[in-house]
Amino acid sequence: MTYQKRVPLLMLLDSVIVLFSIYVGYFILHPYSNFYSSKLLLVSSLILLVSHHIFAFRYRLYHKAWEYASVGELVTITKAVTFSIVTAAVAQLVGVGQVHIRVLFLTWMLHMLLIGGSRFSWRMYRDRYIKTRNKKARTLIVGAGAGGTTVTRQLLHNNDVELDPVAFVDDDPRKYMLEMYGIKVCGTITDIPKIVKEKRIENIIIAIPSLSKKEVRRIYEICAKTEVEIKIMPLLEDVMTGKIEVSALRNVEVEDLLGREPVELDISSISESITGEKVLVTGAGGSIGSEICRQICKFTPKEIILLGHGEFSIYNIDMELRQEYGEHIGIIPVIADVQDRDKIMEVMEQYRPSVVYHAAAHKHVPLMEANPKEAIKNNIFGTKNVAEAAEAFAVDTFVLVSTDKAVNPPNVMGATKRIAEMIIQNMAKESSTKFVAVRFGNVLGSRGSVIPLFKRQIAAGGPVTITHPDMTRYFMTIPEASRLVIQAGTLAHGGEVFVLDMGEPVKISDLAKNLISLSGFTEEEIGIKYTGIRPGEKMYEELLNENEIQKEQIFPKIHIGKAEPVGASELYHFINTLEHVPLEQVKGMIVEVANSKPKRVVQLIK
Incomplete structure (x- = not known):
């Protein structure tokens, strides 16, 4: 969808959510308080609607690629919604001399739930439906540390890459059965042949860039027993400095299996x-x-x-x-x-x-x-x-x-x-x-x-x-x-x-x-x-x-x-x-x- 179509559509969706939130909040609390007049409700709604769009543009809420939504986007939503509610509260204080906190708090909760839900539901749809439709290759990630999670995040976010991470393996016992990005650590490196068979794995990525040559060789020999395609990620410094891209994954080369470390020079x-x-x-x-x-x-x-x-x-x-x-x-x-x-x-x-x-x-x-x-x-x-x-x-x-x-x-x-x-x-x-x-x-x-x-x-x-x-x-x-x-x-x-x-x-x-x-x-x-x-x-x-x-x-x-x-x-x-x-x-x-x-x-x- 183009920018010209996406922004008006998101503005319309948010307008409905803003109005729905404040009116539902009012009607839920109406039996317990009669202080809200129709005029005050209308004015509060208009102020909340205008302020929401102002802060949405201020924090570029309409410019986000929501198929990649994460914690950063949730923080952005929180800021835009909170400041718009605060603006409405200030308007109430100036206009009628008091702030109707319960109505505004309930409105804030509904606002957060619906705005966040509408955005993150698109990511869930993309991750589940579109990814399944494209029939990506089921992939095992060796290493659940910084390198493995970096590769996994990029694979999940990049719909053009035909790899679907479905499981981790890691020798750290503290990580066993933990989940990163919804993907479970299913065992240790020695369990790779069993996991490949159980999970119907088609690709393996060795994602521990700090490995020595001997360790790479040991892991490769275990992976080679599975007869599936094996790839390896680049150097640790490329991962830590953010240079790593999914496209940088490469096939294991014979140089990786020499079993000795290169000389460090002066x-x-x-x-x-x-x-x-x-x-x-x-x-x-x-x-x-x-x-x-x-x-x-x-x-x-x-x-x-x-x-x-x-x-x-x-x-x-x-x-x-x-x-x-x-x-x-x-x-x-x-x-x-x-x-x-x-x-x-x-x-x-x-x-x-x-x-x-x-x-x-x-x-x-x-x-x-x-x-x-x-x-x-x-x-x-x-x-x-x-x-x-x-x-x-x-x-x-x-x-x-x-x-x-x-x-x-x-x-x-x-x-x-x-x-x-x-x-x-x-x-x-x-x-x-x-x-x-x-x-x-x-x-x-x-x-x-x-x-x-x-x-x-x-x-x-x-x-x-x-x-x-x-x-x-x-x-x-x-x-x-x-x-x-x-x-x-x-x-x-x-x-x-x-x-x-x-x-x-x-x-x-x-x-x-x-x-x-x-x-x-x-x-x-x-x-x-x-x-x-x-x-x-x-x-x-x-x-x-x-x-x-x-x-x-x-x-x-x-x-x-x-x-x-x-x-x-x-x-x-x-x-x-x-x-x-x-x-x-x-x-x-x-x-x-x-x-x-x-x-x-x-x-x-x-």
């Missing part, structure tokens, strides 16, 4: 090192590099140089950052290959960054086993070029993005990354530039990682291919990995290899099973096929070998490894010989050097 120290500075990111179009750029831009650097070899990927991150930050930050896209030493020197001389994040690398293990020369050129010589250019032009901090595959590497990719670490460790000994490396495990959702592969296989109907049922890996999200890289730059003194405490490693098979379930399928429908370990792969990854372990944390969940580099003269002599080593020998040689002690490297070179 925002102030990061801000000090980046705000107002020039920053260069190599591999800026890649999964990690582009996220590093996004995170850096939040701290408003003076300029950010996006260096990458892929034209389209650099175009994408350049356009994205310009749209969001272009007014405040100088964004400079540079198409260049880190293997091109002259070009890298030219870029470094032209822009003179104070911080460099080196994320450009070849990272796919089986591909690098098949193409070892390319891994050497990009991961070793590319790192050497960028690091030496950074030193030549007085960069303050250089951060190398490394990997857990650099620990005891049996493959070319890991070996080249370990040698890249050795390069910057040696440079840190003599340079005024602070050179550091950051190791972390597999990154969920990055290009070439298992998650996109598994999703494509599931979409195609399966099977999901896994190399071995016992294969384990450390995992983290792209934003978390990127933040760790940035934090490492603020902690650096030079020569460190920073390592994140990534908790317990995750079985790839468990990851696949969770992803199949999250996609709405069973293992019988999709299936898992074990293909055998590929060349260069390890059954499990390590973040530090036994000689590198240092228990003390320099920052919550961040360790410094004691990785011992090969001496500079031996290392650079070895690197220079790589260009002349036959292809059939280079693979074994580089892996042995990456795993060897300095003395053994000298023997290998000879």
